[in-house]
Amino acid sequence: xxxxxxxxxxxxxxxxxxxxxxxxxxxxxxxxxxxxxxxxxxxxxxxxxxxxxxxxxxxxxxxxxxxxxxxxxxxxxxxxxxxxxxxxxxxxxxxxxxxxxxxxxxxxxxxxxxxxxxxxxxxxxxxxxxxxxxxxxxxxxxxxxxxxxxxxxxxxxxxxxxxxxxxxxxxxxxxxxxxxxxxxxxxxxxxxxxxxxxxxxxxxxxxx
Numbered sequence: 001x002x003x004x005x006x007x008x009x010x011x012x013x014x015x016x017x018x019x020x021x022x023x024x025x026x027x028x029x030x031x032x033x034x035x036x037x038x039x040x041x042x043x044x045x046x047x048x049x050x051x052x053x054x055x056x057x058x059x060x061x062x063x064x065x066x067x068x069x070x071x072x073x074x075x076x077x078x079x080x081x082x083x084x085x086x087x088x089x090x091x092x093x094x095x096x097x098x099x100x101x102x103x104x105x106x107x108x109x110x111x112x113x114x115x116x117x118x119x120x121x122x123x124x125x126x127x128x129x130x131x132x133x134x135x136x137x138x139x140x141x142x143x144x145x146x147x148x149x150x151x152x153x154x155x156x157x158x159x160x161x162x163x164x165x166x167x168x169x170x171x172x173x174x175x176x177x178x179x180x181x182x183x184x185x186x187x188x189x190x191x192x193x194x195x196x197x198x199x200x201x202x203x204x205x206x207x208x
């Protein structure tokens with residue numbers, strides 16, 4: 001029988017791999033992919049199916065992994081959730097809805113580039129889409145960080161994992177909130193690396 005902790009461990013490791021894939025593509029392979037609409041459009045024209053698969057993995061698969069990780073971290077067969085645990089679960093659902101929404105928007109945006117034969121019209125429409133997406137993300141991206149802060153404060157209080165790991169995760173969430181200000185975007189790569197590390201360590205911890 002598969003234990004809940006093993007499901008959580010697998011989900012956390014999958015989440016770490018999704019984030020790592022996003023880091024590699026966005027900061028190493030195509031550094032301008034996130035912030036430059038023309039670079040992104042060119043990448044989609046050349047590798048449309050690959051980009052769609054990439055969006056599916058880094059957003060939608062990641063969302064499912066986060067949901068299962070949250071379930072495993074809060075799981076207690078001896079009692080129902082209290083109010084605080086329910087609040088954490090609610091924040092996780094909000095974050096997952098955000099991840100899935102962004103993933104679907106990103107995937108749908110690829111069809112603007114691949115379906116429109118008018119290059120000028122295509123470029124203008126994609127830039128508008130890209131601008132909308134950036135504004136949408138800028139006003140809602142904190143959802144995952146709120147969950148990260150709440151779940152780690154719970155782990156710290158309940159002592160269900162190493163306290164240093166809970167502090168680490170909480171600080172990553174705070175760093176994510178700071179990144180909402182454009183002036184701090186230069187440290188986004190550090191945020192992703194720390195986030196990958198937290199999920200990876202949580203996954204290994206749940207395997208024990």
